[in-house]
Amino acid sequence: MRADAVEVxxxxxxxxxxxxxxxxxxxxxxxxxxxxxxDEDDLLLAAQQTLADEGYEPxxxxxxxxx
Numbered sequence: 523m524r525a526d527a528v529e530v531x532x533x534x535x536x537x538x539x540x541x542x543x544x545x546x547x548x549x550x551x552x553x554x555x556x557x558x559x560x561d562e563d564d565l566l567l568a569a570q571q572t573l574a575d576e577g578y579e580p581x582x583x584x585x586x587x588x589x
Contacts, residue, residue: 524572525583532558539565541572543580550576562587
């Protein structure tokens with residue numbers, strides 16, 4: 523399966539990074555335990571791992587990182 527879009531952003535309510543996966547009308551939100559100061563490479567790796575964990579191809583979707 524391929525996701526249409528992936529977004530990584532800081533969730534101030536949970537004080538953690540959130541990976542948001544869009545696939546058609548389905549939206550999946552997962553938090554990851556990286557520090558607020560994580561660099562973009564670490565956030566992209568976390569997004570790819572989350573995609574794989576959810577059964578999506580990790581290399582297929584564009585990933586946006588919102589700081």
